[in-house]
Amino acid sequence: MKSPVYNVRPVPLEKIRANSYNPNSVAPPEMKLLEKSIREDGYTMPIVCYYIPEEDMYEIVDGFHRWTVMKNCKDIREREGGMMPVVTIEKDISNRMASTIRHNRARGTHSIDLMVNIVAELVESGMSDEWISKNIGMDADELLRLKQISGLAALFKSREFSQAWAKQEDRVGDGV
Incomplete structure (x- = not known):
């Protein structure tokens, strides 16, 4: 047959x-x-x-x-x-x-390790988070989790971070 x-x-x-x-x-x-x-x-x-x-x-x-x-x-x-x-x-x-x-x-499932590698390669080749999300069907949270799993700081190079740990200036007269 x-x-x-x-x-x-x-x-x-x-x-x-x-x-x-x-x-x-x-x-x-x-x-x-x-x-x-x-x-x-x-x-x-x-x-x-x-x-x-x-x-x-x-x-x-x-x-x-x-x-x-x-x-x-x-x-x-x-x-x-x-x-x-x-x-x-x-x-x-x-x-x-x-x-x-x-x-x-x-059909199986996607290996997390392989997905992390794919995301890393896409980021390193210059693809934006928006492009990755749109073209491989990931929402922003899933993409962020895969980047975090990778442990590679380079994957976050396009992200803006707050200055949460910046020193605050003492304010005069507020008892501080």
């Missing part, structure tokens, strides 16, 4: 539906980042579906959030001509459920 990825086909958005068993959810910041990724890079991965011939419909096994982006973003939908890149798998419902869970869990 060849892998499904060798048979990507464009499918009209209206012929695709969500499944009823996907436990995965994406937080709003990551959903915005996914939308930005699709807007900037296009669809780089097809969604995985099961084709239901009697209904002429495709049910999503993996890719619900990529599908949601197209459904909710008129500009992306228009750019793509209302077509989603789809691969299909032929499995019974139990195995489709297992596939959904495997796809969700196989």
Whole structure:
């Protein structure tokens, strides 16, 4: 059996539906980042579906959030001509459920150490905090925490700090 990825086909958005068993959810910041990724890079991965011939419909096994982006973003939908890149798998419902869970869990998580290194490289190459936040989907607090973890003072070179430890002049007549 060849892998499904060798048979990507464009499918009209209206012929695709969500499944009823996907436990995965994406937080709003990551959903915005996914939308930005699709807007900037296009669809780089097809969604995985099961084709239901009697209904002429495709049910999503993996890719619900990529599908949601197209459904909710008129500009992306228009750019793509209302077509989603789809691969299909032929499995019974139990195995489709297992596939959904495997796809969700196989994505992994980001290593903090590697993220610290990436942020350090971006800062050292001259990227602003605003650029980093916008382009890799971090809020200001997360970016600050990664910089703090690094322990590199150079990562804070563009920050302004208060003079909290500056000596106050004695005020005359206030009993000090």
